[in-house]
Amino acid sequence: MNSHFLDGHYRILKVLKDGEKGKTYLVEDTNLPGSELIVKQLCPPNKNSQTLTILSRLFTSKAATLEKLGQENDKIQKLVAYFEENEEFYIVQEFIPGNSLSDEIIQGQPLSEDQVISFLSEILEILVIVHSYGVIHRDIKPANIIRRESDKKLVLVNFVTFNEAITNTVDNLEYMPIEQVNGNLKYNSNIYALGIVAIAALLGLTAKEISNLQSQKNKLTGEIVWRPKNLKVNRKLEKIINKMVRFDYRKRYQYATEVLDDLKKLTNVEDQQKQHDKRLLLVLTGIAGFIVLGVGAWILQLPKPVSDAQKTLYQQGVNKYESGNYEGAVKDFNQAIELDPQNALAYNKRGDAYYRLGDYEQAQADSSQAILLNPQDANAYFDRGFAFYGLSKYKEAIADYTQAIKLNSENAYAYYGRGLARSQVKDNKGAIGDFSKAIALKPEYTEAYLQRGILRRRLKQRLAAIQDFDAIIKINPSDAKAYYQRGLTQSLNKQQYAALKDYTDAININPKYIEAFLNRGDIYSDLGNKVEATEDYNTILEIDPKFIAAYIHRGIHRFSFGNYKGAIEDYTEALKLDTNNVAAYNNRGNAYLELGNTKAANQDYSRAIAINANNALAYYNRGIIRTKQKNKQGAIADFKKAAKLFQQQGENDSYQDAQKEIAILQNKSAPAPTTRPKSGKR
Template sequence: MLCCVNPDCQKPLNPDKNNYCHSCRAELIPLLGGRYRPTQVLSDEGGFGRTYLAEDVHKLNECCVVKQFAPKLQGTGPLTKATELFKQEASRLQELAEHPQIPTLLAYFEQNGYLFLVQQFINGQNLLKEWEKRGNYNETEIRELLLDLLPILKFIHVRGVIHRDIKPQNIIRRQNDGRLVLIDFGASKQLTATVQTKMGTVIGSHGYTALEQMQDGKAYPGSDLFSLGATSFHLLTGVRPSQLWIQQGYGWVASWRQHLVSSGRDEISVSIELGEIFDKLLQLDIQKRYQSADEVIADLTPGLPPLSPLPVTILTPTFSSAPANKGLVSPKQNNTLKSQLLLVSSILTLGLAGVWYFQTPRNEYSQPISQPIQPPKKPSENYFQPKPLKGHSSDVNSVAFSPDGTILGSASDDKTIKLWNLASKEEIHTLEGHSNWIWAIAFSSDSKTLASGSADKTIKLWNLETGKLIRTLEGNADGVTSLAFSSDGKTLASGTASKDMKIKLWNLETGKLIRTLEGHTSGVPSVAFSPDGKTLASGSWDKTIKLWNLDTGKEIRTLQGNENSILSVAFAPDGVTLASGSRDKIIKLWNLKTGKEIRTLRGHNDKVNSVAFVPGRSQNDLTVVSGSSDKTIKLWNPSTGREIRTLETGSGYIYAIAISPDGKTIAGGGSGENILKIWQTIQ
């Protein structure tokens, strides 16, 4: 379905084939900003626009959130001012999105007279829905909630931003790790307030919004803290502040304790300490209220020293799950430990947000080490800080090393390919010629030719020495999503997106099509040649992997077992083992002689976009590397299935990885501030 983006449309969902909305007759916009396909209305912004669920067609239909601002303003002056303010707010949101518990800003633009802002989609449930499903929180859970959210508020407040609308609906518990994410910073709400002040517009929600914000339209850090207190009250007691506000205005605030006991329910237990914190959070007079998130944290964790002087150390908190009657940890001690460790984790995460850094090294059995990172004792454990290579202006979708190990290539949404000298880390060439974003690149075995595949449905071949275009291969019905050269450098394989679904084999000397392999029922984002050049593996969005005999063009077998799309495939040097990465967050290892699954590697919290093998001195010395939208690169022992270590980026998805021929360098491409980077290793 395609969603009409007329903010006044009453029935916005339309069949894909429609050119005009069946309800309001407005012309439908298939792609916002040339890449975001609106599929569903998530919320209505009170006549000033809407929020949509959308698919990013540049990123294999990855979900995102599109916020529309459609101010009904008279004259060009106010609209020009609104556009300027929208851009300023988008810039501010981009800065805030460095925090891992704030959605990433993906884009902002103007189209058809509307303003749009695109943000990361958070897979999870908001706290209102969570409360409706599970019931009231206990005191321990409220403390953990506060200690998870307060560092986020500190982060935005020191940057001069007030959220203005904290309530259960605007807090999502992220499904993959259970952390709380603060959403809806409301560029549209702040902009609306700016351009509509004469109409008396107030940002906020009755019952959750502080008095000064409701009366004067002015908000301060303490205003957000009042809203956090009201939110916590709601989740603790089950009583909605909005209902109390309708009945008695702000009268409920002074007597909030009376709602700890309600008809038909047992008394809700709250400690004296937490009660006093609620008293101060819910003060009507802002001068008597907490003035900063740090003040609340200090009262929640009395006796703990300030954490800011501590060295920057990444900790992995481990909570005891042993029953209290085992004598290990009492309930009170365990709750305190949880709160303290959660606080340490939150503040350290806050301090490192937006910076590429390493997770504390883990051994092969993934036991956390809570000491500062020390210089490694073994050369094989030496992973230096990644070096960003700056030059692309948008996401990097593909990276590849030349077989001679001298050049790194990167392809981007900015329609360019860049070639980098691996020794000096300097840019050699920028290759331009595609008319749309570039999905894939691959080097020929003699390191003289580069192939690139694009959403413009073409493949281009480039001379690496001169940086000049050799020829363009055409004939695809959809964008080219994947490329691979045979080991002899004479054949190029290409995979295409969903409207084509075909794999093509090309003769590199003539540029002619050799044959077409058909069988997949959806797009093919990954193809790979076996080391002997006799077999091709293809991974598809149809959840299958197919193996093809290249002499006959016939399908050998289909590998099945994934619950979602296959995004990447890679052969091991022995040609018998295949690794695959999937949207279902797992890596599978396959025995190609039997067609059976060897093992499944689990540990990523989001889709696995890319997999590769690091060559070893022997077959038992191999390493599997995987890059994921969970913003990490993981290294695995394929013999045992154990995770060796995690390279954690801090911000930005990993869309593609590549390993240098000598196995000493890992390249990662993706989104974020440093969209292309390399890790040097010593083996």
């Protein structure tokens, strides 16, 4: 192998990679003895002469651009040469001794926030230059970020512009945004990929684990849910990363400079706080000096209004809070409050930390103390509103949101929070008013449109609800939850085909949207589309084998076309996951009854009643069995109980059915009824 030369003077030292799309070599340029370079072979998809001619021009053009780019910045891998040989394309790049970021991101050993911010800043500065040349990297991942051995600087390598130009294929989907997968590459596709790298670093994830992370998306928004509850991350850094990896590229950072600006603000906060503290100390020192001059030297023995220890502890608490170390923050704020019991800010921040820890009682107590010390602090009322909401004290939350609004009437989020609380106490008019005000203050507030639409649907204002969901889709056509909610509303309006389309759109945006699959499967089942419905239920169980509703809905579907054994299998699987699932017992009882196994059916209905004594369906269905068993009094008792419960629950048709069964049983001359059991609603 060492005797093999490329382009006549590149002697192959080692094959670094051998794949379908080409090989990568470590070579020595014999014209420069002792030199080490990287040569990449790029294989065209076919050897058609016209294709090769077009690709050759494209290859040469792109190579020339990258050659200039490498000369512009020493943090970009230099393109040394490029050539064609035997109808194959080759690029020669500098060899950079060092380790890739893959070696620094070790499984289960997260990098610190400072390390993540540092490498983000370095790579973003490189991207600013890269993008200014009209180049998009296309394959940003830890393996393509090298920490150069000589100066420990990061270098961006392996620009695969050529690979895509020649082979028209892409790899490494775990770091790739949806628009790139669909062939609609954007400059901020690089920002998404870098955000995923940052997540991998903060969590200590391998590429395979990152791939699994891609499936962990919010079922409503489609956004990646990457931060475990026990992970302590600076909220501002988390916000930056979340914006980097937004599903919809239009909601993402558009330029690398924007991310850099926010990162700089994040790193400057501590410096600004220190400068502020210095100025405050100078002022306080001046005041103290004036008092000394006017009153006497003995005053020097009194404690300072704000001690250095108190300030230090408070700032330490803030730093720990922002880094996600909420327990540590609480300890520091505790000490700061001991030194200065009048420090409203310390109470407020400690309350925020308790809220993050899920201790809503203590969060509420601290916010209350902050309000007592500073009644004009709108943020303290806002925070206490959150705490009350977490405690399900919705009236108290409403009062606090109202006070926060009085102190700051332009806060759209306070109106939104109050709308949520008002919705909980059935103040529907007030809730809609609050959501509307939030939208007026923030016209693209999609969550406010969503909650208003859901509430309007609940109030049977379905046309208005659809208009709200339409508004979200207009603002963000990639909002899967808006299509899903509109589909639910269309279904209630008996517009089944419109609902099918909405559910399908939601699934296309978020292929893991379980609820959309479930509802689409139900519509297919109702329309008699046996195969399509089964496929949707099966897909859910591939995504989440423990999703109980999928077993129950598939069981109802199977029951509908006479596959009673299959239905029993589904209900039994559901009961393995939840031994107290009343619907599964009731529906399995129906399937046993259809197969003539009245004993098993009776046991299931009785079990459902034992779990929930107000289950009208189980009483009704057990009444059918008792009728078949000629247990007339037992059947009448069950139908009477079912009728009473149906009436209380507003199920008028089922109430009438139960009354009919009672009348037949009480009329000795009437024929015995041939009633089918009732299944629960999907």
